[in-house]
């Protein structure tokens with residue numbers, strides 16, 4: 200029997216960008232009453248402290264090269280604990296359905312007759328730029344944005360030309376391939392002096408904002424560390440009107 204005295208269930212919960220204050224009220228309520236938490240690398244310690252004091256906390260973060268094995272373990276743990284009648288929280292950074300493989304876990308639970316409920320989270324794709332003073336849309340500057348994965352394996356490159364005409368590009372998991380991505384966007388027709396930014400470790404004490412251009416990134420002159428949201432577009436300039444320029448590192 201679980202903390203709530205009912206049958207097993209999985210809650211697929213978005214933990215937001217890191218700051219516990221950006222968790223939804225529902226996420227905090229479910230965490231406080233759960234039996235097991237399966238959490239990813241980007242989930243902060245402060246958020247884990249909101250789980251029921253007796254809850255079992257299981258780290259299931261993935262590192263490169265072992266994704267498949269870890270994903271199978273996650274499916275097994277979800278099913279095992281839910282079948283044992285537990286309230287299981289599957290906690291993912293940001294929103295669980297934005298590059299989080301959350302939908303695959305949802306499908307596996309359903310295929311196995313396990314009750315599952317989604318609790319959406321605040322995605323870093325929108326909140327990290329926003330908190331840095333970069334709105335993804337702005338009247339007369341940006342009427343559209345796209346959220347893209349930058350985790351493109353060499354030789355298996357995305358067609359960056361497809362995104363050339365979208366006003367604002369938000370690239371997740373794009374730190375490692377940043378020079379390649381910036382060059383691909385320039386080759387696809389975006390101006391080399393187009394503003395770009397990295398927002399690193401959004402909402403944490405170590406948050407750092409880098410303001411630069413596609414050209415500097417393509418030339419390998421911009422240092423950036425994971426996790427960071429990579430934003431390309433003229434909305435990056437709106438920041439000057441919203442926050443102090445001094446708060447960012449500028450590379451031009």
Ligand code: SAH
Pocket residue numbers: 215216217241291292293294295296297298299321322323324327370371372373398399400401402425426427428429
């Ligand atoms: N589901 C998550 C995204 C998972 S992909 C969401 O909705 O936010 C992981 C990528 O998200 C990282 O490589 C980085 O690009 C971004 N990211 C997540 N948390 C972040 C944070 N606190 N600050 C900056 N980028 C973050």
